[in-house]
Amino acid sequence: MIDLNHGSGAQYLPPRALPDITAALCAVIDSGLTARQGRERPRSYVSSSGLGRACLRQIQYDYLTVPKDKGQEFAPRTLRIFEAGHRGEDMVAGWLRQAGFDLRTERPDGRQFGFSALGGRFKGHIDGCLVSGPVPMAYPALWESKALGASSWKDTVKRGVTVAKPVYAAQIALYQAYLDLPSPALFTALNRDTQEIYAELVPFDAALAQHMSDRAVQVVRASDAQELLPREAAEPTSVVCKGGMAAGHWHPPCAWAQRCWRAER
Numbered sequence: 484m485i486d487l488n489h490g491s492g493a494q495y496l497p498p499r500a501l502p503d504i505t506a507a508l509c510a511v512i513d514s515g516l517t518a519r520q521g522r523e524r525p526r527s528y529v530s531s532s533g534l535g536r537a538c539l540r541q542i543q544y545d546y547l548t549v550p551k552d553k554g555q556e557f558a559p560r561t562l563r564i565f566e567a568g569h570r571g572e573d574m575v576a577g578w579l580r581q582a583g584f585d586l587r588t589e590r591p592d593g594r595q596f597g598f599s600a601l602g603g604r605f606k607g608h609i610d611g612c613l614v615s616g617p618v619p620m621a622y623p624a625l626w627e628s629k630a631l632g633a634s635s636w637k638d639t640v641k642r643g644v645t646v647a648k649p650v651y652a653a654q655i656a657l658y659q660a661y662l663d664l665p666s667p668a669l670f671t672a673l674n675r676d677t678q679e680i681y682a683e684l685v686p687f688d689a690a691l692a693q694h695m696s697d698r699a700v701q702v703v704r705a706s707d708a709q710e711l712l713p714r715e716a717a718e719p720t721s722v723v724c725k726g727g728m729a730a731g732h733w734h735p736p737c738a739w740a741q742r743c744w745r746a747e748r
């Protein structure tokens with residue numbers, strides 16, 4: 484038995500240095516995540532979540548599940564960030580319910596509420612609907628929730644969701660239209676680093692919803708006709724293609740850039 488009493492005189496060898504296990508651990512976690520991602524069925528519809536992106540051709544590649552360029556699949560670390568985001572949204576939903584909101588996030592069968600249009604080729608799924616609550620606002624209201632990294636969160640607080648995150652604003656407008664929830668939507672953003680919450684009421688923008696819906700129709704019709712939609716950019720060096728900030732908006736690098744610029748037009 485080990486004698487741990489102070490002054491017992493027992494002598495122990497210093498702890499043995501063990502090999503760094505981080506790399507080995509992350510490798511097995513990441514291969515599990517990659518395998519799980521590989522088992523997921525690709526989406527076969529235009530999703531409301533990406534319809535506000537700048538380039539229609541990019542949205543079309545996504546809709547047609549065209550393989551991404553080599554090395555452009557989501558990295559395991561990105562998959563971890565996505566999952567943390569989803570869990571952050573679940574936490575905020577729990578906090579809202581605890582605060583007294585009647586928040587509906589899923590149907591009795593566990594599926595999310597959503598809409599389906601164009602024969603199932605255009606779909607969207609909402610985070611939830613607030614039926615009543617302790618804060619004075621119009622009910623029922625759409626609830627849209629995001630968990631953001633610190634700098635993205637700060638930018639959203641500073642400029643508001645419509646200006647800072649037009650892709651989210653497009654999503655919100657579409658949901659308000661298709662789910663017939665015209666009251667201002669409650670947008671919440673959780674700071675993933677500090678757990679601060681930003682909330683904003685977003686009025687229904689019918690023109691934006693119509694414009695986004697028209698884009699979905701454009702993507703589906705062009706795809707049916709086997710036509711490639713035009714590029715948004717004139718050069719492959721455009722930030723829309725290679726990623727970066729332009730006119731105050733962040734564009735992630737396009738995952739089909741090589742394929743796109745290999746095409747004749």
Ligand code: SF4
Nearest residue numbers: 538714724737740743
């Ligand atoms: S590379 Fe640029 S133009 Fe081509 S699909 Fe991507 S974003 Fe659009």
